[in-house]
Amino acid sequence: MSLIEGTGFSLPIATITECVDVNIEVTPAARLAVKSAIGEQIDTHVLIISAKAGGCSGYLYDMVVVERPEEEGFQTINVDGVTILIHDNDSTLLNGLKLDFKDSLMGGGFHMENPNADRACGCGQSFG
Amino acid sequence: MWLRAIIWLNCLIGGCAMIPPLANIVEIPTAVTLVSGKDARNHLNRMLTVDVSNDSNLTRKESFICDLNGRIATYQLHVDLGEQILLLHNDSMSDILRKTLTSGIPWNENIEVSSGDGAVHRILIYGKQPERILLGLGISQAELHTGHWTKFFDSMISVIKIEDDFSIYEMLIPSREYSEITDLLKTNGARIGEVNSAIAMLSIAGMIDYSVDVSGHIPFNLGLERLVDLKKGCYPGQEIHARMESRGGIKKSISTFKTNIQMRLGKSKSTNKEQLEIISSQQFGDSWINLLIHPREISLSSEICVNTPEGEITLTSV
Numbered sequence: 001m002s003l004i005e006g007t008g009f010s011l012p013i014a015t016i017t018e019c020v021d022v023n024i025e026v027t028p029a030a031r032l033a034v035k036s037a038i039g040e041q042i043d044t045h046v047l048i049i050s051a052k053a054g055g056c057s058g059y060l061y062d063m064v065v066v067e068r069p070e071e072e073g074f075q076t077i078n079v080d081g082v083t084i085l086i087h088d089n090d091s092t093l094l095n096g097l098k099l100d101f102k103d104s105l106m107g108g109g110f111h112m113e114n115p116n117a118d119r120a121c122g123c124g125q126s127f128g
Numbered sequence: 129m130w131l132r133a134i135i136w137l138n139c140l141i142g143g144c145a146m147i148p149p150l151a152n153i154v155e156i157p158t159a160v161t162l163v164s165g166k167d168a169r170n171h172l173n174r175m176l177t178v179d180v181s182n183d184s185n186l187t188r189k190e191s192f193i194c195d196l197n198g199r200i201a202t203y204q205l206h207v208d209l210g211e212q213i214l215l216l217h218n219d220s221m222s223d224i225l226r227k228t229l230t231s232g233i234p235w236n237e238n239i240e241v242s243s244g245d246g247a248v249h250r251i252l253i254y255g256k257q258p259e260r261i262l263l264g265l266g267i268s269q270a271e272l273h274t275g276h277w278t279k280f281f282d283s284m285i286s287v288i289k290i291e292d293d294f295s296i297y298e299m300l301i302p303s304r305e306y307s308e309i310t311d312l313l314k315t316n317g318a319r320i321g322e323v324n325s326a327i328a329m330l331s332i333a334g335m336i337d338y339s340v341d342v343s344g345h346i347p348f349n350l351g352l353e354r355l356v357d358l359k360k361g362c363y364p365g366q367e368i369h370a371r372m373e374s375r376g377g378i379k380k381s382i383s384t385f386k387t388n389i390q391m392r393l394g395k396s397k398s399t400n401k402e403q404l405e406i407i408s409s410q411q412f413g414d415s416w417i418n419l420l421i422h423p424r425e426i427s428l429s430s431e432i433c434v435n436t437p438e439g440e441i442t443l444t445s446v
Binding site: 002003004005006007008009010011012013014015048050051052053054055056057058059060062069071073074087089090119121122125126128 | 162171173174175196207209212214226228230231232233234235236237240241242243244246247248282283284300302303304362363364365366367
């Protein structure tokens with residue numbers, strides 16, 4: 001036994017998340033950049049865009065290229081042969097997102113414009 | 129079973145209540161939230177004002193979660209248990225803490241949040257010689273450290289403050305052991321104290337217990353900048369904290385004052401028109417000990433007069 005074993009602790013607290021059909025816009029520059037990032041693995045790999053707690057403004061954007069996950073609960077968006085996945089849990093936070101890419105040495109890279117964000121931090125990685 | 133054996137032995141040797149009181153024990157009401165899972169630490173670290181990424185097992189730490197304006201939303205005490213992190217906090221903050229912790233969990237991370245209200249009791253052991261009581265339990269002061277929990281059967285114990293003539297220790301006890309441990313402490317010379325006095329005593333020692341509601345305040349204004357780590361990276365409110373710190377925007381401070389009546393919590397003005405705010409007023413003997421937020425530039429002379437609906441009240445510096 002330990003301090004937290006035994007009776008008294010609840011089952012994990014469940015959260016009810018609203019789910020909407022996600023629409024996102026990917027600019028031509030961003031399409032090229034995503035294709036370049038996935039490279040030859042375009043048939044097996046996908047881009048997952050998600051939001052996680054943290055950052056200066058409450059939520060952080062996250063983008064990863066991974067082998068298509070087995071987990072359920074993703075919405076699929078096809079853009080020029082590239083598969084983009086967004087999880088149902090993030091759908092209300094990311095619906096309407098515009099993904100852009102800026103090719104510059106200072107402040108270059110992917111940029112998000114999120115209509116659901118009341119504010120964003122200076123670096124653009126966090127929103128709330 | 130071992131615990132019962134120690135109780136029996138103590139009764140036999142000490143003659144129970146014959147020992148004069150060496151310290152007080154008091155239970156401070158606490159809410160308990162458990163964050164578990166292999167990604168629990170990362171998840172917390174993205175939100176807390178302190179860095180927990182390298183904490184080891186049994187680390188004792190305090191932290192805030194702030195809103196986007198840098199104001200305190202929750203104030204919690206940590207018990208690091210590896211993949212499980214126990215957070216103890218004021219009950220009034222339970223809803224917002226649990227809601228914050230359960231939102232924004234990434235699709236590929238394993239994190240669970242559970243309530244443990246009532247499962248763990250928190251007691252303070254304080255007075256002139258609490259070390260003698262702890263020694264009776266077989267716990268040496270040398271084993272105890274401020275930033276670390278030490279196991280005592282299924283319970284945990286740590287140091288809050290050690291002064292020459294006064295010490296404060298903190299113990300977390302699972303409810304199944306609570307009566308046995310408190311009996312053991314009483315057998316060893318502890319007497320039951322009062323919650324008000326214990327919190328007042330912490331205020332006198334320059335500490336703000338998490339049982340005091342500090343929500344809505346900026347950590348710097350409470351003198352709790354040690355709970356803000358501006359080098360750890362982004363967390364909600366970090367931009368505001370960094371700007372305040374770098375531009376000298378910390379305009380308030382906190383001090384402890386004594387009155388002979390209980391002060392009403394909230395904002396008030398001194399007779400010199402200075403903006404003041406009382407966040408805690410606790411009885412301590414015949415006096416009341418108050419935590420007062422005041423402009424930094426205010427002259428902290430021995431007395432401040434405050435206008436209240438009850439009339440002018442004099443606060444004396446502690």
